[in-house]
Amino acid sequence: MSNVLVIGGGGREHAVCLALSKSKRVDKLFCVPGNAGIAQIAVVKPLSVFDFDGIYEFVKQNDIDLVFVTPDDPLAKGMVDYLSERKIRAFGPTSAAARIESSKVFSKNFMMRHGIPTAKSVVFDSADKAIEYLGSACYPIVLKADGLALGKGVLICADFDEAKRAVDELMIDKAFGDAGKTILVEEFLVGREVTVMAFCDGEHISLMPSSQDHKRAFDGDKGLNTGGMGAFAPSPYFTEAHKKEFVERIAVPTVKGLISEGITFKGVIYFGLMMTKDGIKVIEYNSRLGDPETEAVLPLLKTDLMDIVDACIDGTLDKLNVEWENKTGFTVVIASGGYPEKVVKGYEITIGELSGVTLYHAGTAIKDGVLVTSGGRVFELSGVGSDLESAKKLVYGQIDKIKFTDCRYRSDIGKV
Numbered sequence: 001m002s003n004v005l006v007i008g009g010g011g012r013e014h015a016v017c018l019a020l021s022k023s024k025r026v027d028k029l030f031c032v033p034g035n036a037g038i039a040q041i042a043v044v045k046p047l048s049v050f051d052f053d054g055i056y057e058f059v060k061q062n063d064i065d066l067v068f069v070t071p072d073d074p075l076a077k078g079m080v081d082y083l084s085e086r087k088i089r090a091f092g093p094t095s096a097a098a099r100i101e102s103s104k105v106f107s108k109n110f111m112m113r114h115g116i117p118t119a120k121s122v123v124f125d126s127a128d129k130a131i132e133y134l135g136s137a138c139y140p141i142v143l144k145a146d147g148l149a150l151g152k153g154v155l156i157c158a159d160f161d162e163a164k165r166a167v168d169e170l171m172i173d174k175a176f177g178d179a180g181k182t183i184l185v186e187e188f189l190v191g192r193e194v195t196v197m198a199f200c201d202g203e204h205i206s207l208m209p210s211s212q213d214h215k216r217a218f219d220g221d222k223g224l225n226t227g228g229m230g231a232f233a234p235s236p237y238f239t240e241a242h243k244k245e246f247v248e249r250i251a252v253p254t255v256k257g258l259i260s261e262g263i264t265f266k267g268v269i270y271f272g273l274m275m276t277k278d279g280i281k282v283i284e285y286n287s288r289l290g291d292p293e294t295e296a297v298l299p300l301l302k303t304d305l306m307d308i309v310d311a312c313i314d315g316t317l318d319k320l321n322v323e324w325e326n327k328t329g330f331t332v333v334i335a336s337g338g339y340p341e342k343v344v345k346g347y348e349i350t351i352g353e354l355s356g357v358t359l360y361h362a363g364t365a366i367k368d369g370v371l372v373t374s375g376g377r378v379f380e381l382s383g384v385g386s387d388l389e390s391a392k393k394l395v396y397g398q399i400d401k402i403k404f405t406d407c408r409y410r411s412d413i414g415k416v
């Protein structure tokens with residue numbers, strides 16, 4: 001039996017905690033910093049995810065055997081390296097491996113080196129040179145900050161004026177700090193977006209069911225890009241033929257490429273894909289589970305998550321048969337009114353009686369004994385159905401039982 005600590009405090013971490021709490025092999029479960037929902041199934045500790053020394057102390061005090069590092073920032077800053085150096089078992093990529101997400105320039109060059117299909121792009125570290133290039137470019141065009149920018153460092157520009165403003169925002173005003181010191185100017189890909197996440201033990205990979213996220217804030221894909229407003233899994237558009245193409249042209253070359261560059265990636269690789277008329281192309285890699293994709297995908301997992309985590313760390317994933325329900329997972333984000341911009345926190349929440357669904361907390365806290373909102377994405381309501389329609393009906397049939405001031409959700413998740 002193991003004592004396990006999960007790092008992070010959103011709906012994705014709630015889903016990870018719930019899956020681990022069902023494991024026969026987990027004794028005590030802890031989460032840093034967690035949230036009010038996670039506190040119902042794990043001991044939560046309000047430490048910063050960047051307080052590596054504080055987390056190490058907490059691990060020692062509580063005889064924790066394994067740390068599951070979920071969010072991108074602590075992975076990029078080397079939490080797994082730090083813990084491993086101190087002989088603590090940790091699940092997630094090292095800082096060097098997490099560069100497939102933390103540097104878009106690195107990841108683009110990596111794909112070019114290994115012939116992995118992706119959008120064509122040019123790198124700039126001078127605003128003047130970028131603007132000169134954009135003067136004679138084809139539109140729409142995509143500008144991306146090199147570094148991590150809370151999922152907001154990607155700007156799709158319809159014409160030169162918009163592109164010039166985007167260069168100013170990223171490189172001159174430094175809206176995302178040093179993340180925008182270097183930018184990529186990228187060809188705009190047209191097609192359907194699909195996500196495939198995969199467990200990886202450094203050498204072998206095991207694919208999860210495909211999924212689709214809805215990134216824009218409002219129905220009909222209107223409004224600003226968000227971290228994601230809902231998801232479902234699997235995607236009915238990602239056929240067996242697509243899967244074969246993805247494995248041969250993207251997944252296997254990615255793992256082989258990492259090995260050939262001396263990078264041992266252990267954890268979850270998230271492949272953000274565009275199914276274009278010229279084949280499947282990689283939009284981005286993430287070095288972790290997606291949010292809210294995880295809240296749609298993990299409820300389909302039949303295998304004990306601890307067995308998968310151990311196999312990834314020990315390099316034995318090829319020996320494990322990871323099984324998934326042949327059903328559809330569906331999740332809708334319940335957000336605070338201003339999300340993804342200005343968010344008012346501290347609204348009191350009431351939750352009616354729910355049945356056959358799982359309510360993952362994303363941004364909640366307890367204040368004076370009362371459950372209140374504490375973030376932009378407040379909950380994800382998830383359900384599993386025999387198909388997309390039944391899963392959708394199950395979740396939307398109960399979503400209005402969750403109430404707080406300015407509560408908002410998209411009503412068209414799963415409209416494909």
Ligand code: AMP
Nearest residue numbers: 119142151154186187188189272283284
């Ligand atoms: P990323 O952070 O790289 O996933 O980009 C955020 C979102 O921007 C993606 O989910 C896509 O919807 C969109 N996007 C990024 N790159 C491109 C591209 N080259 N062509 C079209 N859309 C893109």
Ligand code: GLY
Nearest residue numbers: 227228290291292
């Ligand atoms: N939902 C997209 C992400 O987690 O990056």
